[in-house]
Amino acid sequence: MSRLMHVASGPYAPPAPARELTAVSADGARLHVETHGPDDAPAVVLAHGWTCSTAFWAAQIRSLAADHRVIIYDQRGHGRSPAAVTPDGYSTRALADDLEAVLAATLEPGEKAVLAGHSMGGMTMMAAAGREAFQEHAAAVLLCSTGSSRLVAESLVLPMRAGALRTRITRSILGARVPLGPVTTAGKRILRYATMGPASSPEMVEACARIVHACPTPVRHGWSHVLNALDLDAGLRQLTMPTAVIAGTADRLTPVVHARTIAAALPDCVGLTELAGLGHMTPVEAPEAVTGRIRELVATYAQTSRPDAEVKGTASS
Incomplete structure (x- = not known):
């Protein structure tokens, strides 16, 4: 289980x-799940990405929880x-199973929610898209900074010409077993270069660095193999509910070409925001x-109340 590291104050403190x-x-x-906001408010489910945790969504929680019921969870091995405990636990099937379990624990039968996923969280949506439980609960979906296939081949983390050499080196870097260690000035510079835009504030970089550095090395390594072999193009086409896409034009990990490919392949794309x-x-x-964008999707597609205000699930100590 990862160390709980995140900023303790400011807009990015959970x-x-x-x-x-x-x-x-x-x-x-067993998955750690949290709910924020009123029980009878429209539901939003947020799934974070590789090496992150529930803390990644702090800004969204602070804004949405005033008038939404925000459901967040730590992907297995995170937070x-x-x-x-087995190799099979690192798979897109496991991602879909885990999301399905979270939906069952927090939503009533037939209750609709807007589901938003960032990076591996977006891949989770694609992996689960064809499942009955997902179809039952997803009123609309938001995919943030994600891809469905060719992640390593398309990555721009290395400033090299595309090809087999760049792909091989990128795979080695992303799957490295070297511990990230404590958050340092050099570490923040590397993280900012690889994952954030040039105008990112020091507060943003600090918040992300603390979250990413908290992810245990074996977990980061285990999920890197899943991302390397990712092929969720079929799942993408099963996202039949209204789905919006957001991406940064300076994204090096999942360049904007992924967002454009996703938007073109979706059965019901309701907008690509670059x-x-x-x-x-x-x-x-x-x-x-x-x-x-989440608020717009809720207002347009999601029901405004729950069938039953009782929250399902097992209380966690």
Whole structure:
């Protein structure tokens, strides 16, 4: 389980949840889940990306929880969710299983929500798209800074000409077993270059660095293999509900070509937003834009109340 590291004050400090739950996935994995905001408000489910945690969504939670019920969870191995104990636990199937468990633990039968995923969280949406539970609960989807395939081949982290050599070196870097260690000035510079736009404020970089450096090395390495072999193009085409896409034009990890490909392939794309000069960490780099798009999707597509105000799930200590 990762160390709980995040900034303790400011807009990127995670607020205290209204409730904490434990969702149990298909293979028995236990997932840390939080809810924020009023029980009878429209529901929003947020899934974070690789090496991140619930803390990544702090800005969205602070804004949305005033009039939405915000449901967030730690992907397995991240934040307060224990790591997978078998190789099968690192898979797109596991991502879909985990999301399905969270939906079952927090939403009533037939209750609709807007589901938003960043990076690996967006891939989680694609992996789960064809499942009955996902179709039952997803009123609309927001995909932030993500891709469905060819992640390593398209990555621009290395300033080299595209080809086999760049792909091989990028794969080695992203899958490295070297611990990131404590947050340092040099570490923040590297993180900013690889994942954020040039105009990112020091506060944004600090918030992201603390979250990413908290991810245990084996977990980061384990999920890197899943991302390297990713092919969710079929799942992308099963996102039949209204789906919006957001991406930064300076994203080196999942360059904007992915967002354009996704938007063109979606059965019901309701808009592609390209954020000029921003990098991969769009919910942190452009919190108002991401939060605003979620609000628009809720207002347009999601029901305004729950069938039952009782929250499902197992209380977590």
